[in-house]
Amino acid sequence: MTDTAEVAYRLQDERPEPDDFYREVIAGLDRRPRQIPPKFFYDEAGSRLFERICKQPEYYPTRVETGILDQYANEIAGLTGKDSCLIEPGSGSCMKVRLLLDALRPSRYIPMDISCSHLHEAAGRVAEDFPWLDVHAVCADITRSVDLDCIPAQARRIVFYPGSSIGNYEPRKAVEFLCRLADISGPGGGLLIGVDLEKETRILDEAYNDANGITAEFNLNLLHRINRELDGDIDIDTFRHHAFYNETEGRVEMHLVSECSQTLRIDGHRYEFAAGESIHTENSYKYTAAGFTALAECAGFTAEALWTDDDELFSLHFLRAA
Numbered sequence: 001m002t003d004t005a006e007v008a009y010r011l012q013d014e015r016p017e018p019d020d021f022y023r024e025v026i027a028g029l030d031r032r033p034r035q036i037p038p039k040f041f042y043d044e045a046g047s048r049l050f051e052r053i054c055k056q057p058e059y060y061p062t063r064v065e066t067g068i069l070d071q072y073a074n075e076i077a078g079l080t081g082k083d084s085c086l087i088e089p090g091s092g093s094c095m096k097v098r099l100l101l102d103a104l105r106p107s108r109y110i111p112m113d114i115s116c117s118h119l120h121e122a123a124g125r126v127a128e129d130f131p132w133l134d135v136h137a138v139c140a141d142i143t144r145s146v147d148l149d150c151i152p153a154q155a156r157r158i159v160f161y162p163g164s165s166i167g168n169y170e171p172r173k174a175v176e177f178l179c180r181l182a183d184i185s186g187p188g189g190g191l192l193i194g195v196d197l198e199k200e201t202r203i204l205d206e207a208y209n210d211a212n213g214i215t216a217e218f219n220l221n222l223l224h225r226i227n228r229e230l231d232g233d234i235d236i237d238t239f240r241h242h243a244f245y246n247e248t249e250g251r252v253e254m255h256l257v258s259e260c261s262q263t264l265r266i267d268g269h270r271y272e273f274a275a276g277e278s279i280h281t282e283n284s285y286k287y288t289a290a291g292f293t294a295l296a297e298c299a300g301f302t303a304e305a306l307w308t309d310d311d312e313l314f315s316l317h318f319l320r321a322a
C-alpha cells in the first residue's frame with residue numbers, strides 16, 4: 001500500500017509469482033510450434049521498450065487511437081456519464097486515460113497491469129497530475145482471478161481497454177476475455193475498447209518492423225528476460241525478430257527465429273532448435289468494425305457507439321454490458 005498526504009493513491013500488489021514465468025516458458029518451449037504468451041514481454045525493460053514502440057512513426061495504432069480519444073472525449077463522457085468507477089486493464093503508461101479524465105470525471109480510477117514498477121510510476125504520476133482523482137492501482141495478471149473489492153459496491157463501472165490488446169487473443173479466447181470484462185463492468189456498465197482494423201498488408205508489416213528496430217528489441221528482450229530471470233544461456237545474437245501479416249488468419253504474428261541449429265539450456269532443461277525454427281511470441285488479430293461488434297455481442301455486449309479515424313486504420317467501440 002502506498003499513501004501520501006497530498007494524493008489519493010494506493011497500490012494493491014497481487015503480482016504473479018516468479019514461478020509463473022518459469023512454468024510457462026518451460027511448457028511453451030516444449031510445445032510445437034514453440035510459443036510463449038505475450039504477457040511475458042512486460043518486465044521493466046519490456047514496458048519501457050513498448051513506450052518507445054508507441055513513438056515510432058510506423059506504429060500508427062497509438063497515434064491514431066490517441067487522436068480518436070482526444071477528438072471524442074466529450075461524446076464518450078455523454079455515454080459513460082460522470083462519477084463512474086473507471087477500470088483500465090493493461091494500463092501501461094496510463095497516457096491514454098489522461099485524455100478522458102477531465103471529461104469523464106470518474107470517482108475512482110483503477111489501473112491494472114502485470115508490470116508492477118511501471119504501473120506504480122505511471123499511476124503515481126496520474127494521481128499527482130489529477131489531484132481530485134482517487135487512484136487505486138492493482139498489479140496483477142488480468143487473465144487470472146483478481147480481487148476487485150476496490151470497486152465501490154454502488155458504482156457504475158466503465159472498463160477502458162485501449163491499445164487493441166484484445167487482438168492478442170485468438171477470437172474464441174477473445175470472447176472469453178470479453179465475458180470477463182462484462183463481469184467486471186456488471187449489468188448496465190460499459191466497455192470502451194480500442195480495436196485495430198484490417199488494412200493493407202504493407203502498413204501492418206511496417207508497423208511491426210519499425211526502421212529503428214525498437215519492436216525487434218522488444219521481442220528479443222523476452223530472451224534477455226529468460227537469461228536474467230531463469231538462468232538461461234541463450235546467445236541473443238543467434239535469434240532474429242520476424243513479424244508479418246498472416247492473411248489467412250487475419251493477424252500479425254511475431255516470432256523469434258533461431259538463425260542456426262543450436263541447443264538452449266534453461267535451468268537444466270535442454271531445447272534443440274533447428275536453423276529457422278521459431279518461438280511464436282505474439283498474435284495481433286485485426287478486425288473489421290462489424291466483425292468485432294459481432295464478437296462483442298457473443299460476450300453479451302450491445303454496441304452503442306463506434307468511432308474511427310478518417311483513414312479507418314483504428315476503431316474505438318463503446319459497448320454496454322447486458
Ligand SMILES: C[S@@+](CC[C@H](N)C(=O)[O-])C[C@H]1O[C@@H](n2cnc3c(N)ncnc32)[C@H](O)[C@@H]1O
Pocket residue numbers: 038039042047050062089090091092093094096112113114115140141142143162163164165
Ligand atoms: C500493448 S500494451 C498497451 C498499453 C496501454 N493500454 C496502451 O494502450 O498503450 C499492453 C499492456 O498490458 C499489460 N499486460 C499484458 N498482459 C497482461 C496481463 N495478463 N495482465 C495484466 N497486464 C497485462 C502490459 O504490461 C502492457 O502495459
